[in-house]
Amino acid sequence: MTLLTIGQLAERAGVATSAIRFYEDKGLVHSTRTTGNQRRYEQSTLRRVAFVRAAQRVGLSLDEVAAALATLPDNRAPTKADWHRISRDWKPRLEEQVRRIRLLEQRLDSCIGCGCLSMKTCSLMNPGDVIGEHGGTGAVLLEP
Amino acid sequence: MTLLTIGQLAERAGVATSAIRFYEDKGLVHSTRTTGNQRRYEQSTLRRVAFVRAAQRVGLSLDEVAAALATLPDNRAPTKADWHRISRDWKPRLEEQVRRIRLLEQRLDSCIGCGCLSMKTCSLMNPGDVIGEHGGTGAVLLEP
DNA sequence: CTCAGAGTTCAAGTAACCTTGAAGATAGTC
């Protein structure tokens, strides 16, 4: 198919050209060059960029994205199976993100005001804010 | 109650003392000072810090957190009702984060491989990757 | 062939979110 210039890719992906060059430096996308040294991108790069942005928005770092994209073939357009594999690999990571959000909601909603956020077990079961009084490692709150 | 030193707060909250000072500069937490100018924190600050970390981990910025915390009283420990109000205000924001994760999962799982990520409507309904050939604003992928 | 618009590299800048280091003061224990 027709190759995309960096400007076309950037516009269709909704990012700046500088970001595309940055992603390329990081190995997130790949290009071929014209005889005049200009970058040209496959249509499938659009999907890679979309993937990067979507993943970032849900709290993943570019390094995490790079690791996943590194498992895609550089030389051919990724197939549905390729993306499916990444999906499988990421499921636990994404579920963890959702779980954290749910936890934050739940704690905010019903528990944070009662003190259990600062204790290893809920204050309902362990009344009185006693942690820290009698040693212990010290609660690491809401972790992981 | 007993006030916490910055070191105690940091350890119990699972963050560095430098981070606590940084949060204080940003107005995320507040302290009183000893006659010797050392910071002392209320127990409730532990909950504020926990809140900050939890919110950050699900992709919210310190500015967003600061805006929410600004609605809590500085001079008294927040009540359950105070936290509940924040919960209510944040619900849509948190649900949006979850929605984004679900969208990413779903697209990865079943759709990204078929081309619909690069089109305004799914390629199943609009076969052939024609967007961009005939003008249009250019798809902004997976936004918002 | 010309020429504007788009592309190139490279270095430096920006913003968010902290950490590190220097130089010194405080606090609680013996």
Next chain:
DNA sequence: GACTATCTTCAAGGTTACTTGAACTCTGAG
């Protein structure tokens, strides 16, 4: 009273994720 861990401020440095600017080259329409 001394000693040591912990605290203070302030400036500078670090990482991630880009953006901006300068100086220059390429591409493609006329």
